[in-house]
Amino acid sequence: MGEASRLDFGDTSPENSLMHAAAVAVKPDFSGWATKANLVCADGRTILPDAFKDQDSAQVPMVWQHGHNDPGNVLGHMKLEARDGNVYAYGYFNDTEQAKNAKALVEHGDINALSIFANKLVEKAKKVSHGVIREVSLVLAGANPGALIDNIELQHADGELVTIEDEAVIYTGEELKHGDDTVQPGAEIPDPEDPGDGPTVQDVYDKMSEEQKEVVHYMVGAAIESSATEPDPKVEHSATTDDKETRTMSRNVFEQQNGSGGEGGAKHELSHDAIKGIVEDAGKMGSLKEAVEAYALKHGIEDIDVLFPDARTINNTPEFDKRRTEWVSAVINGTRHSPFSRIKSIVADITHDEARARGYIKGTLKKEEYFGLTSRVTTPSTVYKKQKLDRDDIIDITDFDVVAWLKGEMRLMLDEELARAILIGDGRAVDDEDKIKDPAGANEGAGIRAIVNDHDLYAATVTVDPDATSAVLVDTIVENMRFYKGSGSPTLYTTLPMLTKMLLARDTLGRRLYRTASDLAAEMGVNNVVTVEVMEGVSNLFGVIVNLNDYTVGADRGGDIAMFDDFDIDYNQYKYLIETRVSGALTKIRSALVIRLAGGSDVPVDPAAPAFNAGTGAITITNQTGVVYKNAADGSVMNNAGSPYTVDPGEDLTVVATPAAGYYFANNIEDEWTFEREA
Numbered sequence: 001m002g003e004a005s006r007l008d009f010g011d012t013s014p015e016n017s018l019m020h021a022a023a024v025a026v027k028p029d030f031s032g033w034a035t036k037a038n039l040v041c042a043d044g045r046t047i048l049p050d051a052f053k054d055q056d057s058a059q060v061p062m063v064w065q066h067g068h069n070d071p072g073n074v075l076g077h078m079k080l081e082a083r084d085g086n087v088y089a090y091g092y093f094n095d096t097e098q099a100k101n102a103k104a105l106v107e108h109g110d111i112n113a114l115s116i117f118a119n120k121l122v123e124k125a126k127k128v129s130h131g132v133i134r135e136v137s138l139v140l141a142g143a144n145p146g147a148l149i150d151n152i153e154l155q156h157a158d159g160e161l162v163t164i165e166d167e168a169v170i171y172t173g174e175e176l177k178h179g180d181d182t183v184q185p186g187a188e189i190p191d192p193e194d195p196g197d198g199p200t201v202q203d204v205y206d207k208m209s210e211e212q213k214e215v216v217h218y219m220v221g222a223a224i225e226s227s228a229t230e231p232d233p234k235v236e237h238s239a240t241t242d243d244k245e246t247r248t249m250s251r252n253v254f255e256q257q258n259g260s261g262g263e264g265g266a267k268h269e270l271s272h273d274a275i276k277g278i279v280e281d282a283g284k285m286g287s288l289k290e291a292v293e294a295y296a297l298k299h300g301i302e303d304i305d306v307l308f309p310d311a312r313t314i315n316n317t318p319e320f321d322k323r324r325t326e327w328v329s330a331v332i333n334g335t336r337h338s339p340f341s342r343i344k345s346i347v348a349d350i351t352h353d354e355a356r357a358r359g360y361i362k363g364t365l366k367k368e369e370y371f372g373l374t375s376r377v378t379t380p381s382t383v384y385k386k387q388k389l390d391r392d393d394i395i396d397i398t399d400f401d402v403v404a405w406l407k408g409e410m411r412l413m414l415d416e417e418l419a420r421a422i423l424i425g426d427g428r429a430v431d432d433e434d435k436i437k438d439p440a441g442a443n444e445g446a447g448i449r450a451i452v453n454d455h456d457l458y459a460a461t462v463t464v465d466p467d468a469t470s471a472v473l474v475d476t477i478v479e480n481m482r483f484y485k486g487s488g489s490p491t492l493y494t495t496l497p498m499l500t501k502m503l504l505a506r507d508t509l510g511r512r513l514y515r516t517a518s519d520l521a522a523e524m525g526v527n528n529v530v531t532v533e534v535m536e537g538v539s540n541l542f543g544v545i546v547n548l549n550d551y552t553v554g555a556d557r558g559g560d561i562a563m564f565d566d567f568d569i570d571y572n573q574y575k576y577l578i579e580t581r582v583s584g585a586l587t588k589i590r591s592a593l594v595i596r597l598a599g600g601s602d603v604p605v606d607p608a609a610p611a612f613n614a615g616t617g618a619i620t621i622t623n624q625t626g627v628v629y630k631n632a633a634d635g636s637v638m639n640n641a642g643s644p645y646t647v648d649p650g651e652d653l654t655v656v657a658t659p660a661a662g663y664y665f666a667n668n669i670e671d672e673w674t675f676e677r678e679a
Contacts, residue, residue, distance in 0.1 A: 028090035030106050032114050033174040034078070034136055037085040045126040047170065049085025052118070052133055056082035061135045062091055064102060066117050066169060068135070075099040078136040089114060089136050102138055114174075115139040119167040125315045139171065205279045217275045220292065316400040320409065323416070323533045327493070330530055331419035334491075334548035335584070341380035341556040345587045347457065374443075374457075376585075380559060381437040381447040383418060384579035385410050391572050403574070407563060410578045414561065418448070420534050422551060422584055423493060423544055425450035427537060448584035451544055451551070451592050458585075459592040460484070461668040464542065465604070466597040470505030471513060477524050477545075477595060483669050486547045486591030489527035494543030494595075496531040542595040550591035555582045590669075598664045605664070607657035607671050610638075617677035618644035619653065626663035632656045632672070650679035 037049040058080045067073030076093040091106075093099040105111040115137045122130040208216070274295070282291035387406055394402060420426060421436045428435040439445020440453040451459050460483040464476050484490060502520055505513040514520040517529045526545060535541055559581035566575050586592060598604070605626035610619050620643040621629050629638040631645075632654035638645060647653045657671040665671055 026092070028079070029076075029093050029103055030091045032089060032091075033172050034080060034087040034089040034114055034116050034133065035170060036172045036174060039172060045123070045128060047128045050082070051128055051130055052080075052087050053082045053085070055080050055087065055133055058133070060133055062093070063117075063135045063137045064098065065139055066115065066135070066137045068117075072096070072098055075102045075138065080133065080136075087133070091136075106138070111138050111140070113139050113171070115169055115171040117167075117169050121168055205276075213275070220275065220278065317405045320412070322412070324531070325412065325416055327530050327532045328416050328419040330491075331422055331493075331548060332415055334551075335422065336549055336552045336587075338552050338554040339557065341554040341559055341581065341583050343378045343552050343554045343583050343585050343587065344375060345585070346375040347589055376443040377445075378439065378449060378554075378583045378585040379444075379446040380554065380556070380581045380583040382579060382581045383414065383421070383436055383448075384577060385414050385417075386575070386577050388568075388573050388575045391567075391574060394574065403576075407576065407578070410563075410576065411561075414578055414580070416534075418553075418580070418582070421448040421450060422548075422553070423450065423532065424452050424535060424538050424541070427534075446583070448553075448582065449586065451546055451586060452538070452541065452594050454586055454592070456668045457589050459546075459594050460590055461594045461596060463596045463598050463604075463664045463666060466540075466600065470502040473542075474502065474520070474524055477593075480593065480667060481525050481545075483590060483667060484545065484593050486550045486588055488547050488549070489525075490545045490547040490593075491528045491530055492521065492524065492526045492543050492545050493530050493532050493535070495535045496533070497536070498542055499529060499531055540597045540599070542597050544592060544594055546586075546592035550586055550588040551584065552587045553582055553584045555580065599662075602662055602664045604666060605659065607665060609673055610655055610675075612673075612675045613644075614675075614677065617647035617649070617651075617675075619647065619655065619675055620644045621655075626660045628658045628660050630656050630658060647675055647677040649677055652676040 035047055035052060037047055037051070040046050059077050060080065061074050062076040062078045064073045064075055074094075075096070076091060076099055079090045079092070081088045081090070093103045102111065116133050117135050117137065118131040118133050120130070120132045121128055205213070205216070278288075278291045278295050281294060282288040387410055389402065389406065417426060417436070421438070425438050425440075426436045437445070437447025438450050438453060439447050440449065441455050460480075462476070462480040462483070464473055468476070499517060499520075503512070503514055503517065507513060514523060521527065521529045535543070561578065561580040564577040564579075566577075567573070568575060603626065605624070607627045607629075608622055608624055610621050610629065612619050619638075621638050621640050623640045630636060631638055638655060645653070652674055654672060654674045656673075657665070659665050
């Protein structure tokens with residue numbers, strides 16, 4: 001909802017300003033609290049002090065029952081005044097018939113409550129810290145007993161109700177002042193929670209009837225009895241309940257049976273004199289709590305804190321002890337979403353010489369180009385999370401909505417698991433029945449293909465020395481960015497320890513090489529650096545560089561995330577299930593770089609390309625320490641002893657190099673060669 005434009009009456013002369021000032025000085029028709037801070041509303045929410053402090057001296061419309069859609073409902077205006085974290089309002093009726101009628105209702109006391117409509121609300125943990133008051137309404141107090149924050153709901157054409165999170169009607173429950181009691185703007189406003197120079201505790205006690213005094217005696221005595229450790233001989237006792245001067249006290253005020261206090265020995269009693277002494281001390285000390293405590297200490301009562309309120313939680317719902325999950329939404333929202341759960345990608349390899357354009361010589365044959373096509377298909381798999389709650393527990397937990405809290409935890413964990421599966425896989429063993437399927441390296445399969453396990457056609461792997469300095473590590477990543485063929489600027493997903501290590505790098509003068517993560521990202525040629533806590537559990541993984549727009553998550557209609565609940569009559573349990581049926585895969589070749597750390601004692605080696613004679617089709621392998629050459633078609637080892645290997649006319653042969661034990665290659669892109677012999 002945007003800001004409303006102000007009406008311009010044109011005349012901004014000093015005379016008009018004086019007239020306006022005179023109008024403001026007119027005594028208001030009534031006044032009252034528009035909002036009160038720290039009032040706990042019926043739904044557990046609280047308005048924090050100074051939530052509306054920016055509207056001090058603001059003027060807003062006065063409306064009847066929040067009737068925004070009819071100009072006839074505007075009864076005048078309200079001047080707002082920020083006071084001690086609260087907002088006080090002064091009402092000025094206009095001259096319309098509706099306003100005159102409303103004014104009569106206020107003066108007669110038929111209407112005695114205010115309510116505000118506010119938007120741009122900022123709320124966290126059920127505490128409203130900021131908002132903008134748009135209008136103040138006269139309301140029927142009986143319709144909103146006590147403090148209340150009521151969010152606005154809109155109903156769509158299909159009947160669905162949508163709650164507008166940052167708009168609400170807020171009712172304080174305070175009565176307004178009218179007639180001669182109206183407070184002038186700028187005057188000191190009496191706080192209904194602070195009696196000031198009003199009646200003292202003694203005054204209130206003296207005005208009580210004998211029956212009311214007996215109740216006070218009874219309850220104070222019961223409170224003291226509840227914490228007493230042994231009878232005090234100084235306190236009077238009585239075996240009868242007929243004497244109106246004393247009462248036998250049980251441990252619980254509300255568990256009396258015929259005044260006997262239940263079975264057991266003698267109970268503490270308080271005489272009129274003792275009660276009057278406590279009340280007099282309260283008047284002197286200004287606190288009934290201190291007066292009771294002083295009396296209790298005189299009579300040997302220990303653990304006096306039992307009499308006073310228990311500690312309360314700051315937040316209404318338990319806090320989750322969880323991993324950092326800020327990265328999860330970046331992964332889930334960054335991927336491309338497809339309405340089809342079966343994902344297929346086709347790749348045409350046009351890197352070979354046979355696919356190149358050719359020059360033409362007059363009178364010669366023009367040759368057709370040819371290249372190979374490969375494809376892979378990824379089909380969906382189901383991912384779920386299940387929970388249950390006893391109905392008795394749901395009823396007994398009254399401080400917060402435990403069902404909504406539990407469903408929030410289920411969605412949080414499902415999203416984290418999906419994001420984890422996309423980047424690094426779920427980490428479970430292949431034979432684990434709970435594993436999220438990952439058809440790693442296969443052309444066909446169901447599940448979510450983890451980027452770190454994907455085929456090198458889609459995710460190139462770069463291996464770096466774990467003992468390298470941060471500067472060398474960054475240089476290595478920059479050098480290998482030539483293998484990245486993905487869309488736009490990618491993001492580096494890494495761990496916080498790795499990011500910290502690079503940010504702490506210093507030059508020979510002790511100056512930081514990279515001041516911020518943004519500086520580091522710019523140095524490596526990536527758009528951003530995002531830390532992923534679950535990556536810390538993957539050995540020898542530095543990070544993943546990818547633009548997730550090249551990763552597609554597919555789900556058919558009905559396969560998207562859905563929540564189900566059911567009631568088990570036999571076990572009196574509610575059961576909840578959240579699940580989705582999706583597939584996921586990189587759909588653009590070489591759209592990711594997986595950065596791995598070599599083993600501590602491994603030695604780097606660069607594999608040399610075999611020699612090839614295109615005319616004879618002869619392939620010669622040169623033996624190299626730390627490198628094993630294999631025929632990609634059947635996996636057989638190729639070495640110098642078997643050279644030369646012959647490629648038949650019209651055929652091709654692919655040789656792949658693998659590092660021997662104790663060695664590693666800088667990358668997995670420059671370790672494969674395809675040789676073709678013309679027909």
